[in-house]
Amino acid sequence: MSNELKDNKVSKPKRKGSKITPLPITHHASQPLNVVLDTSLFVNPDVRTSLGSNPTEALETFLFLAAQIHVLEFYMPPSIFEELLHFVERDKIPAELLLILHQKPPKKHELKTPAFLLYELIEDIRERVNKGLRVAEKAVRSAESKKADEIIQDMRRKYREALREGIIDSKEDVDLLLLAMELDALLITADHGLIKWAEKLGIRWLFPEKFKEYLMSAIKRTELIKKSLAHEPVP
Amino acid sequence: MSNELKDNKVSKPKRKGSKITPLPITHHASQPLNVVLDTSLFVNPDVRTSLGSNPTEALETFLFLAAQIHVLEFYMPPSIFEELLHFVERDKIPAELLLILHQKPPKKHELKTPAFLLYELIEDIRERVNKGLRVAEKAVRSAESKKADEIIQDMRRKYREALREGIIDSKEDVDLLLLAMELDALLITADHGLIKWAEKLGIRWLFPEKFKEYLMSAIKRTELIKKSLAHEPVP
Numbered sequence: 001m002s003n004e005l006k007d008n009k010v011s012k013p014k015r016k017g018s019k020i021t022p023l024p025i026t027h028h029a030s031q032p033l034n035v036v037l038d039t040s041l042f043v044n045p046d047v048r049t050s051l052g053s054n055p056t057e058a059l060e061t062f063l064f065l066a067a068q069i070h071v072l073e074f075y076m077p078p079s080i081f082e083e084l085l086h087f088v089e090r091d092k093i094p095a096e097l098l099l100i101l102h103q104k105p106p107k108k109h110e111l112k113t114p115a116f117l118l119y120e121l122i123e124d125i126r127e128r129v130n131k132g133l134r135v136a137e138k139a140v141r142s143a144e145s146k147k148a149d150e151i152i153q154d155m156r157r158k159y160r161e162a163l164r165e166g167i168i169d170s171k172e173d174v175d176l177l178l179l180a181m182e183l184d185a186l187l188i189t190a191d192h193g194l195i196k197w198a199e200k201l202g203i204r205w206l207f208p209e210k211f212k213e214y215l216m217s218a219i220k221r222t223e224l225i226k227k228s229l230a231h232e233p234v235p
Numbered sequence: 236m237s238n239e240l241k242d243n244k245v246s247k248p249k250r251k252g253s254k255i256t257p258l259p260i261t262h263h264a265s266q267p268l269n270v271v272l273d274t275s276l277f278v279n280p281d282v283r284t285s286l287g288s289n290p291t292e293a294l295e296t297f298l299f300l301a302a303q304i305h306v307l308e309f310y311m312p313p314s315i316f317e318e319l320l321h322f323v324e325r326d327k328i329p330a331e332l333l334l335i336l337h338q339k340p341p342k343k344h345e346l347k348t349p350a351f352l353l354y355e356l357i358e359d360i361r362e363r364v365n366k367g368l369r370v371a372e373k374a375v376r377s378a379e380s381k382k383a384d385e386i387i388q389d390m391r392r393k394y395r396e397a398l399r400e401g402i403i404d405s406k407e408d409v410d411l412l413l414l415a416m417e418l419d420a421l422l423i424t425a426d427h428g429l430i431k432w433a434e435k436l437g438i439r440w441l442f443p444e445k446f447k448e449y450l451m452s453a454i455k456r457t458e459l460i461k462k463s464l465a466h467e468p469v470p
Contacts (some may be wrong), residue, residue: 108351115346115416116408121353125360126405129398131369134392136371140386141376151375159371163364170361174353181350 002232032073036180037101038189039084041211050212055087059097065215066100070222077175078103089164107194113181117200124167131162167193188214205211267308271415272336273424274319282425285447290322294332300450301335305457310418312410313338314370341413348416352435361400366397402428412436423449 003018019134039204040057052058066074076084081103167172173194180187180203187198190208198205249365277283277293287293295321299310316338403409408419408429415422415438423432425443433440 008393087359102411106350108354110350111350112347113350113353115341115348115413116343116357118413119343119346119406121356122404122409123406129404131368132364132371132398133391133394136367136374137387138392139371140374140378140390143375143384144383148376148379152372155371155375156368163367169357169364171354171358174350174357178350178353 007060032071034075034183034185036075036077036183036187037080037178038176038187038191038194039080039087040190041188041208042084043087044103044190044208047208047211050126050209055084056089056092059084059088059093061212062215063094063097063100065212065219067096068222069215070225072218073102074100075104075179075185077101077105077172079105079175083172094233103181104179106182107173108174108178111178111182113201120200121168128163128167132159133234135159152195165193168197169193173197177203247450267306269308269418269420271312271411271418271420271422271427272315273411273422273429274322275425276423276443277319278322279425282446283445285444289377290319291324291327294319294323294328297450298329298332298335300447300454302331303457304450305460307339307453309335309413310337310339310420312340312407312414314340314407314410318407325416336352339414339418340420341410341417343409343413345418346413348436355435356403362401363398367394370394370397400428403432404428408432412438 024127027140040047041054042051048055051061051195055214067071070217072148081101135155135158137152139158143151163169168177176187176189177197179185180198181201185203187194187205188211189195189205195205197203261394275282277286277290277297283290283293285298301307316336370390370393374386380384397402403412408426411422411424411429412432414420416436420438422429422438422440423443424430424433424440424445430440432438
């Protein structure tokens with residue numbers, strides 16, 4: 001190392017004390033993490049089970065847990081909230097819901113998305129449209145031997161699979177993505193299309209089956225903070 | 236008016252002379268307008284006719300006219316340029332083309348598009364996907380009376396119409412829109428889907444059938460500027 005470089009070291013600001021004090025845990029608590037939730041967490045049977053045997057139960061469990069959490073703020077776009085209400089017994093859900101789960105639409109006229117995503121979306125759609133046509137062609141060919149009604153039932157399912165699965169295909173999907181972008185939030189959903197797009201947009205996301213675990217550890221952290229606050233001397 | 240406000244007037248900078256001199260016409264010429272061209276101008280028979288009876292002739296006419304224009308800069312994304320080359324007799328096209336018609340891809344990783352457009356694109360696709368399914372269903376039903384091959388021919392056409400017309404559906408379309416956005420250019424295309432999206436994005440566009448007229452008046456303006464330059468005293 002040259003002398004010049006050594007001398008440069010001298011100009012660094014000196015620490016005021018020798019002991020390094022860690023940031024108090026309360027510091028984190030002052031900025032809770034935003035979390036955006038999708039209906040699929042309460043409705044999709046594969047994901048919901050840890051919370052309840054039906055959507056209403058799952059939502060009740062969530063509310064019970066969320067009420068004990070001070071380190072997270074839960075959000076849902078109104079369009080998704082409306083969807084959720086179709087699946088639950090409304091009179092069983094406590095009004096607390098409105099306080100715990102904030103409803104907020106994204107600022108869709110202020111937000112911007114990277115232009116290269118347009119290419120990916122359009123390429124994706126193009127491929128799907130072609131797949132849809134193949135499905136339709138097969139159906140027409142099989143109509144020579146089977147009845148039209150049977151074939152159409154089967155074709156509808158296959159066509160929808162080809163064109164919709166793993167893609168963002170609704171206003172509600174866009175709402176979730178943009179709200180998560182706007183709030184720099186964690187997105188929790190069981191929808192693969194949404195997760196794929198969260199990846200593209202740099203939105204953090206959580207494996208949906210970890211949702212309950214995540215809530216449980218948020219409760220633990222809240223309790224830790226409460227304890228540390230109780231022991232702190234009043235200034 | 237208060238005295239204070241009156242006094243403020245005094246601090247305004249005074250004009251150096253009493254005569255207002257108009258901006259010299261050459262001033263405009265120093266900043267030519269950017270124009271982004273689509274293949275459809277040379278290929279689409281409804282639009283092309285004023286320029287030539289086939290794509291090669293149309294492109295030759297364009298080059299002849301464009302060479303006389305100094306007030307416009309012509310651009311084309313390379314993807315669109317490649318498309319164009321499929322339609323023309325390459326050995327007939329003068330090499331001047333490369334100088335007159337700049338090839339430039341858009342900066343797709345820097346540009347951003349307004350988020351609300353995602354809603355419109357996805358809503359549009361959703362409707363089209365449903366239309367496509369209706370087309371397929373009709374085809375299956377008609378298969379009871381007609382032959383599969385005939386039906387499929389017809390279905391393909393109808394399906395593509397339902398899913399593709401009036402929509403941006405290719406990488407090339409996105410290239411055109413983004414390049415026009417980036418260069419703040421005038422987009423000239425005969426594609427209705429592109430014009431619809433130019434409207435959404437605030438991109439200026441020209442009725443494609445006015446393309447030749449537009450070139451002719453750009454030639455006139457170039458000549459005017461040349462004359463005014465010739466008469467200007469050398470400083």
